[in-house]
Amino acid sequence: MRFLMNYQNIPNDDVFDDSELLLIKYARSFYKTFKKNIKFIQILFPSYKPHYVTIIFSIFLYIFFFGYNIYFFNKYNPLFIREDVLINIGINREIISNKLHFHKLITATLVHPNIWSLIINTYYLINLGITVEKGYGRIHTIALMLFSSICGNLLMCATANCNEAQLGTSTILSGIMGLFLQEVTSNFKKIKGKIEIIGTYLFTIVPMYLTIAMFPHNGNIMGNLGGLFGGYCYPYIFNVIRMNRGPGNTARLVHIGLMGLFLISLILSLLIIKC
Template sequence: MSGNDCRVGVKTSLTVFFVLQCKKGFGIVGIDKGSFKKKVVDDVDLRYHYLFWKIAHYLVEFKQYRILNLSPNQDEIWLENTGIKEANVIRMVLKDLDWGNWVKRDMELTSVNGEKIRKSLGKRQLQVKNIYVSTFPPVDSGPDLFQEPVNNQKTTIQPLLLHGDQSVDTLMNDPFFSEVDWDLPNEVLDANVEWIKSMTMTASSKQIQKERQLFEKGKPFFTYFFIALQLIMFFILELNGGSKDPQTLIEFGAKYNPLMIEGEWWRLVTPIFLHIGILHLLMNTLALFYLGTAVEKMFGRIRFIFIYMISGITGSLASFLFTSNLSAGASGAIFGCFGALLYFGVLYPKIFFRTMGTNIIAVILLNLVLGFTIPGIDNAGHIGGLIGGVLAAGIVSLPNALRPLRQLLFLGGSIVLIGVLMSRGIGTDPTSWDVDTVNGVAQEKISNQQWEEAEKILLPVVEDGSPNAQTFFYLSYAEIKLNKLAPAKNHLKAAIDENGQFHEAHYNLALILIDSGERKEALVHAKKAYELNRQDDNYEKLYKELQENI
């Protein structure tokens, strides 16, 4: 089968390159390296220092809050927990309050900072609980000062004052803190404060280390292996006709529906490692380098291989079921890596959205939009790979996050989904295929001299489907070989009606007309074939013979 006979458009896929970036690191923001030294604010009773750090310890250890900022003097802490709606962020201040005006200005400044945090988190609304721990209330404050919330755009600051002997009662009456006994000892020493502070910092460090371990389950190896493999295959393609040559791509295993219908299902795998042009290779290699290493570190090597290959196969399958174009590329498998990261977000939503979540979702949406707007991008393969990545990640799950029942549900759901798609996709009825697939399968049959099989495929399409000029031409060719010249003559005329520039159809029709004695009409078509393609010696010879004998 020659490159000219292939007549299949090459559909490439392009993945937008991005670097995984975290909005916040894993470290505690704003902590002075010397801040772990003993620092006590002299004007606040040690009992309230102890209460201050006991609340902080409760939030970090039991409410899973994360420290955003600790002031150098350790008298102000910002904590975050995106999963708690009633207090997304908590700010704690240890200070003896003198005047109500200072509190008002402080709450206004807090609302400004809270709005900045809301925007950085990408949240629609932000609730900040603003806790003041003080020996006494402000001397000029009324009861409403700490009851009315302060609003700044989409951020709401709800103040809470803990002062003197009323601190414990205030905490116990607040639903957020009522589940803990807040009774304070009668006497608190510096050592007691340092101990509870140390407990808080230890809990925070463990929390950070635990989160970091989710992203560092192992060192990548197979990402580099797959990169090397696709680079090697690209050079092999270039040495054997070029990576943009349809015939070369088909020969080396690109996704080509006609041959897959004929039973070459291994083409679900081989396109993953082939690329069409240097730009396609470059973009997918960069995307695989960043995405693949991230996923392999998180899921481990064996799980990564499973996710990558299943995603690539489901991408090829979706492309086979929903598009007819010749295609190749690792984009389906790369989108599977996106899917695996989305599954990570299902298991750990707080960490996901605090680190890479917004970037991941934005890049996926951008790629899908580009796929629907730019010609030549195999969006079916992208979407198939994305879904395959989510399903594959759900089947193997993350290390130390095994859920056998859920994993079995993902496995069963995957089998059902693939079965439904296959049953509703390309079947055995040629009239349900797109015309390019029909012509491609017929061409394979003709190349293998399977004339009757070619006629069996093409005839229903001509009668009840949506044939084009090539469909009529291939059918006429099979009919000529089967010595059915009358229908072949009609189908060649139909091919010419569809495409008057079809020189092969003019030439074959001229031969049939000569055989039936219609030499004058044969001369018309022989002349037309020669005019359309003067490089063909057979056209010239037939045209001149008819001219001389008429």
């Protein structure tokens, strides 16, 4: 929080207000936890309201997890889904490449390997997602989640070993961090508190990734990089940059081209290089 405290001592600028960055809005939301008369749930979720899309989505994630956990009951580890089930429902290169089960690039996001990864992922998903929804609206929040999930899961699958299995929403979380990064980089010259903004970003992303990485089958670094890239490109491709007039035609075409090459090359690698 030190980065944010330093940031607040920077004078406002008439042209560009650093506090409008979603990254700062997210970090500042936790100041509510120090106020009096706060509801208990707002300690964990400062901006909690039941209508936000990531809260609704998180409820479905718990339903999916307990549904799979009961149907494929693991008597040795009741709060963990069995290894053989993870391979069949998760991001598994052999199944997706050989049997062309490309739908799992989306459906694998809906299931988590254990209750602990589900709790951690939904904690970050709700808090980050609410910030995005306030800035971009519900439709773009859903589209960003879907887009970053596909980008991250494709890269994760194409670079995985044949016997690996990964699941969960870590690619969506990376997509949101990619969106934060896009706002920072596209406005970097106008930002007054550059060091503080960089520090706040690192202070946000590093603990999240370290926590996610504690659990097996909860995504990997390649999936996170793919999700980050998807989230970064999303505002350019769909022309929804929030803090200025939008990307120029050149910038938009460049990002569309890069994303096209990214997706086509990964799909071809899965179709051509079999396990």
